[in-house]
Amino acid sequence: MKQVVQNYKSGELAVLDVPVPGCKPGGVLVRTAYSLISTGTELMKVSEAGMSMLGKARSRPDQVAKVVQSVATNGVPATYRKVMGKLDSYTPLGYSLCGVVEQVGPGIDDVAVGDVVACAGNEHALHAELNWVPKNLYARVPDGLASRHAAFGTVGSIAMQGVRRGEPQLGDVALVIGLGLIGQLVVQLLVASGVRVVGVDPDPTRCELAERLGAAACGDPASAAVEAAVAELTDGHGVDQVYLAAGGGSNQPVELAARLCRDRGRVVDIGKCRLDLPWNAYYEKELDVRFSRSYGPGRYDPEYELEGRDYPIGYVRWTERRNLACFLDLLARGSVDVEPLVSHVADFDDAVETYQSLKDGGLKAVAVLFRYPEHAGEAQAPAVAVPAVKPRSSGVPTPARSAKAPVRLAFVGAGNYATSMLLPHLAQRDGVELSTVVTTTALSAANAQRKFGFAEATTDLDAVLGDKSIDAVFVVTRHSSHAELTRRALLAGKAVFVEKPLALTEDDLAGVLAAVEESGNDRLQVGFNRRFAPLLNEAKKQFGARTGPANLRYLVNAGRLQHGSWYLQQGTEGSRFAGEGGHFIDTASWLLEADPVSVYAVATSDNEDLQVVLRYPDGSTATVSYVTTGAPSFPKETLDLVADGKVLRLDDFVRASVYGRKRWVSSRLPKARDKGQNAELAAFIKAVRTGGPMPVPLESLVATTAATLAVQAGLAGGAPVTLARTR
Numbered sequence: 014m015k016q017v018v019q020n021y022k023s024g025e026l027a028v029l030d031v032p033v034p035g036c037k038p039g040g041v042l043v044r045t046a047y048s049l050i051s052t053g054t055e056l057m058k059v060s061e062a063g064m065s066m067l068g069k070a071r072s073r074p075d076q077v078a079k080v081v082q083s084v085a086t087n088g089v090p091a092t093y094r095k096v097m098g099k100l101d102s103y104t105p106l107g108y109s110l111c112g113v114v115e116q117v118g119p120g121i122d123d124v125a126v127g128d129v130v131a132c133a134g135n136e137h138a139l140h141a142e143l144n145w146v147p148k149n150l151y152a153r154v155p156d157g158l159a160s161r162h163a164a165f166g167t168v169g170s171i172a173m174q175g176v177r178r179g180e181p182q183l184g185d186v187a188l189v190i191g192l193g194l195i196g197q198l199v200v201q202l203l204v205a206s207g208v209r210v211v212g213v214d215p216d217p218t219r220c221e222l223a224e225r226l227g228a229a230a231c232g233d234p235a236s237a238a239v240e241a242a243v244a245e246l247t248d249g250h251g252v253d254q255v256y257l258a259a260g261g262g263s264n265q266p267v268e269l270a271a272r273l274c275r276d277r278g279r280v281v282d283i284g285k286c287r288l289d290l291p292w293n294a295y296y297e298k299e300l301d302v303r304f305s306r307s308y309g310p311g312r313y314d315p316e317y318e319l320e321g322r323d324y325p326i327g328y329v330r331w332t333e334r335r336n337l338a339c340f341l342d343l344l345a346r347g348s349v350d351v352e353p354l355v356s357h358v359a360d361f362d363d364a365v366e367t368y369q370s371l372k373d374g375g376l377k378a379v380a381v382l383f384r385y386p387e388h389a390g391e392a393q394a395p396a397v398a399v400p401a402v403k404p405r406s407s408g409v410p411t412p413a414r415s416a417k418a419p420v421r422l423a424f425v426g427a428g429n430y431a432t433s434m435l436l437p438h439l440a441q442r443d444g445v446e447l448s449t450v451v452t453t454t455a456l457s458a459a460n461a462q463r464k465f466g467f468a469e470a471t472t473d474l475d476a477v478l479g480d481k482s483i484d485a486v487f488v489v490t491r492h493s494s495h496a497e498l499t500r501r502a503l504l505a506g507k508a509v510f511v512e513k514p515l516a517l518t519e520d521d522l523a524g525v526l527a528a529v530e531e532s533g534n535d536r537l538q539v540g541f542n543r544r545f546a547p548l549l550n551e552a553k554k555q556f557g558a559r560t561g562p563a564n565l566r567y568l569v570n571a572g573r574l575q576h577g578s579w580y581l582q583q584g585t586e587g588s589r590f591a592g593e594g595g596h597f598i599d600t601a602s603w604l605l606e607a608d609p610v611s612v613y614a615v616a617t618s619d620n621e622d623l624q625v626v627l628r629y630p631d632g633s634t635a636t637v638s639y640v641t642t643g644a645p646s647f648p649k650e651t652l653d654l655v656a657d658g659k660v661l662r663l664d665d666f667v668r669a670s671v672y673g674r675k676r677w678v679s680s681r682l683p684k685a686r687d688k689g690q691n692a693e694l695a696a697f698i699k700a701v702r703t704g705g706p707m708p709v710p711l712e713s714l715v716a717t718t719a720a721t722l723a724v725q726a727g728l729a730g731g732a733p734v735t736l737a738r739t740r
Contacts, residue, residue, distance in 0.1 A: 016141035017364045017383075018103035026365045029103065033143050038119040039321045040147040043132055047164040048110035048140050048361075050381040052194055052371065107140035109133060109167030111160045112385075120321070121148060129154040131166030131341055133308055133333065134318065138167060140364060140383055148321040149311060152338040155345035159729040161358070161382055162344050165198075165351045167308060169340035170333065172198035172258075175283035175305040176206070177331060179254040183207035188243065188252040188273055190266045191259030191284055192219040192231065194380050197354055199256050199283065200228050205348045211242050211252065213269065214259075219379065222353060234269055243273050251275030257282045264289045271295055281305055309336040352616070354380040358731060361385045384731070396735040397723040398519055399608075400526045402535070402711045419446040420701050423477045423507075425498055426490035427452050427461035430512065435489065438691045440465045445698060449477050474498075478505040485510060485536075485701050492592050496521035499537070500528040508536035508701045510694075513595040515539045515718045522718055529711070538697050538707050539714045541599035545689030545696065548679060552669035553604060555677040556654065556661045562632035563605055563656035567597050570643040570650070590623055590639055590724055597650075599709075599717045601627060601635035604654055604661075608716035609635075612734045614727035625724055628733075 016031050036042040114128045124130060130151040132138040137146045154163040172195050181187060185208045189199050192214035203210050204227035212223040212231035220231035230242035243252055255270040257280065264287045270280045271294035279301045282288065290302065310324060311317035311333040317324065324332050331339070343349045356378030359367040364383060370376035422439065424431060427450050439445055449469045452458040458470035477483060478501060485508040488498045496516040502509045503525070516522040529535050543549065571593070602608055609627040616623050625637040633656075648665035655661075659673035666686040670678040696708035716736070723734040 042116035111163035196258035612723035
């Protein structure tokens with residue numbers, strides 16, 4: 014197997030082939046999926062190794078003292094040989110990883126082969142393809158937590174132990190000095206504990222990151238803004254705790270801690286910074302200085318770490334292993350988010366170059382992960398099922414209806430989109446009768462009835478679904494309710510028009526298709542309107558048939574949401590892209606005349622902007638750039654399709670052009686942008702009236718929904734997601 018090592022004498026870094034460790038009793042053999050580089054501790058070791066012998070001695074006076082003692086005991090020649098022998102040996106790097114259990118040693122019964130675990134320890138969680146890890150230094154990863162995130166388990170435990178040593182309470186104010194990897198995690202853990210946090214770091218980008226992750230204010234240690242923020246948050250008393258997560262030789266952190274801490278406050282040293290305590294300042298405030306020892310109780314105790322002897326929970330509530338499991342649980346529940354901390358993911362084979370780039374400053378990073386080849390996480394690459402659509406031959410036939418009878422519609426929901434983009438096209442349409450509007454509040458139903466002429470307004474959905482005279486139901490509610498309302502309407506035998514998204518989870522999508530199979534009713538349309546836009550249809554016609562694979566780029570300048578928008582309620586309503594992204598995936602698939610087979614998604618560190626790459630069966634690709642940080646004055650949607658020596662260009666549904674042997678350019682539209690809602694509704698009404706096919710095949714609606722769901726899975730897993738067709 015391969016392992017990252019360093020020669021402390023020469024500073025050489027290498028990826029060596031070494032023997033596979035044996036699976037000893039009391040532990041498990043773990044195949045690594047991701048391991049985390051500690052940009053603090055590990056880089057310090059790497060930097061020290063590159064120093065001269067004098068520099069090494071100056072940086073490690075504790076080791077010099079041991080050498081002096083050895084000289085006194087064993088003499089100079091023996092000590093010299095011992096020291097040189099140790100320096101001129103390869104030593105391992107790494108101490109935080111996530112992987113899959115490959116073999117279980119005797120005495121282990123809490124995990125099995127194939128389980129995903131997070132592992133800790135600078136002797137057991139190394140940057141290596143395989144590691145033997147004793148029982149108290151691993152913890153099972155909760156279902157649904159991505160391996161790349163679980164790889165943060167050890168550094169999360171270090172931050173957690175530091176916070177525990179500070180004993181924060183609800184309503185406290187804390188100062189975190191140093192906003193590197195540990196400091197950023199300390200900030201999030203404190204915020205999750207109900208503490209208001211002020212952060213200090215000379216790097217403005219790290220300050221901005223900490224504020225995005227919940228800090229009340231951050232700034233340079235020399236700026237007056239930090240002191241002003243502390244004074245404002247504490248009414249001038251000073252912070253309750255200071256967490257030292259900084260390194261280096263400056264004494265500024267401990268001096269700043271004394272100045273900004275309240276009387277009898279606590280100062281917790283988590284990092285490795287200089288600690289020349291200004292006696293008067295600490296004495297006058299009677300500050301409580303505490304040290305945080307690594308991952309928690311059990312650290313450096315061989316009986317705990319190597320022999321698996323746990324401490325009774327009644328006496329030691331939080332041990333190394335319990336801290337590790339607790340941090341993983343916080344990650345799984347979303348209380349802590351490590352994805353914004355991931356600056357770079359490198360292939361394990363590129364380890365030496367990655368360390369060198371970090372050391373030289375070419376790669377500026379908070380957290381860097383190594384991704385291992387052919388690990389189980391990749392072998393079990395994330396996949397989203399695309400459920401098969403059962404043929405309708407044995408289902409319920411479409412009811413016969415008079416061609417002259419109006420199509421009677423019911424609306425479930427009458428919010429902004431329904432009242433601005435759908436109902437105005439339907440209210441005056443011949444052959445359509447707005448029968449009933451259903452809302453959760455009586456007044457909104459009454460307003461819709463008055464404005465658009467519904468025959469009835471109600472809050473009783475069951476009455477509408479039981480009304481046999483209603484031909485079709487429009488579901489225009491909040492995203493979380495779409496799948497269930499669609500399922501119920503299909504089971505009631507209604508044709509259904511549901512606004513995007515059709516579903517927010519794979520289970521929801523499966524539930525809709527189960528209703529189709531149970532009822533035999535496949536009369537379903539999702540509000541993917543852009544494929545119906547007249548301008549885009551004309552451009553596609555002018556582009557003509559395609560023979561080779563295509564490249565499509567779709568830039569969506571989505572912009573910021575207003576404060577208070579329910580789109581921000583991601584816990585219940587899904588991500589913003591989950592709600593809107595289906596539009597753009599559907600448009601790409603319609604232009605390419607196929608359904609995607611895989612999805613790869615990446616996001617900026619704050620998850621605000623997404624890049625989604627879709628791959629199609631014939632080798633075509635489509636890239637959807639969904640951004641929220643662009644200029645409001647720039648067009649919202651621009652699209653380019655390139656294939657066979659031709660280019661189709663769409664400019665925000667206002668202008669389109671095709672470049673090839675001949676050039677075609679549309680005239681500027683005289684009216685507002687037409688994104689296809691009117692044509693989409695006309696096609697749906699025609700299908701309901703005639704009993705003909707729905708405007709978009711159900712298979713396509715399912716494929717687009719599955720691809721949209723795959724985006725979130727891809728962001729979590731950090732790998733392409735296969736869209737697996739089921740039978």
